Amino acid sequence: MTESISFTFCVTLKGEITLGKQPSTNWSFTRKVISELLLRLFQALPPINLTEGSSIKFENNHVQISNIRKNKKGRDETQTEKFKNG
Structure with a gap:
């Protein structure tokens, strides 16, 4: 069974990230996931x-x-x- 990590975050158009609640486990992995999500999001957006x-x-x-x-x-x-x- 895989572990599930939940977190919420807000992103400004300047790329600033604010976490609603920092995950207590595996923060390094969570940070990589957020980075990948943001990269895909901003690549998908028009100028x-x-x-x-x-x-x-x-x-x-x-x-x-x-x-x-x-x-x-x-x-x-x-x-x-x-x-x-x-």
Whole structure:
């Protein structure tokens, strides 16, 4: 039977990692897994230039990028692009 290690983490677009709870066992392996996941994630993403009013959401194997901007009439206009990984 293989051992299961659970952990949560947050990643900023600058690549900073914050762990919700550091695993008590096999931290070296966990760090390698996180590195591999991040590498694959950022390779799968299109080039991103976030501006004020933009957001990125990762959900169900999709990356959703939204940009809220004012149109010519001064109303908010949302442009959303969805990318599927894989």
